[in-house]
Amino acid sequence: MPLPTQTEVEIPLLRVIESLGGEAMPRDVYGPVAKYFPQLTEEDLAARMDSGPRKWWNHVQWARQRLVEKQEIDGSVRGVWRITPLGRTRLGSVVPDNRVDKRPNNTSPSSLPASIVSESPAALIETAHRELRRALSAELLQVVMGCSPEFFERLVIDLLVKMGYGGTRSEGGERSVSPVTAVLTGSSRKTVSASASSTCRQNAGTRQTP
Secondary structure (H helix, E strand, O other): OOOOOHHHHHHHHHHHHHHOOOEEOHHHOHHHHHOOOOOOOHHHHHOEOOOOOEHHHHHHHHHHHHHHHOOOEEOOOOOOEEEOHHHHHHHHOOOHHHOOOOOOOOOOHHHOOHHHHOOOHHHHHHHHHHHHHHHHHHHHHHHHHOOOHHHHHHHHHHHHHHOOOOOOOOHHHOOOOOHHHHHHOOOOHHHHHHHHHHHHHHHHHOOOOO
């Protein structure tokens, strides 16, 4: 069963932290947040990444990181997840208990938030577009972070080739001792990009979740 998106996890995570007194240890939130998604099986919750940690824990941690970036969770204290006033404000603006808003389609403008009514159609479209791009970026990052270092290396090589720095896909697999050496010896751009991809692969092997 696919895990819910990080965006879908955000509100349940805020609710769980708030229900625990406004702050909690990470280990105390994984289970309660999972209860908001009854489609998740025991196997889903027990599945582990190649590097060892449970995929669900890692997924919730990345959702928490997004909330820290939005200033809805205070990330100043390591090992403590604390909801901020901004996070509480967001909780107050959503439908309780994570239910979908069932308002009829003919809801009058007067019943909508003033910030939405006052925006022009162009501004609303632009806002929706930004939110979609942000959600897509987060989901794409989630997929990449869950892949193997070998996949990450291939991804970097393909990206460099598409950007015009690596020649062809097969040529991108060649390695060089370092980008500096390649430049000093007059080597082609493809060896530079291959060396950079090798460095990215090494970095990928040491990445840690927040």
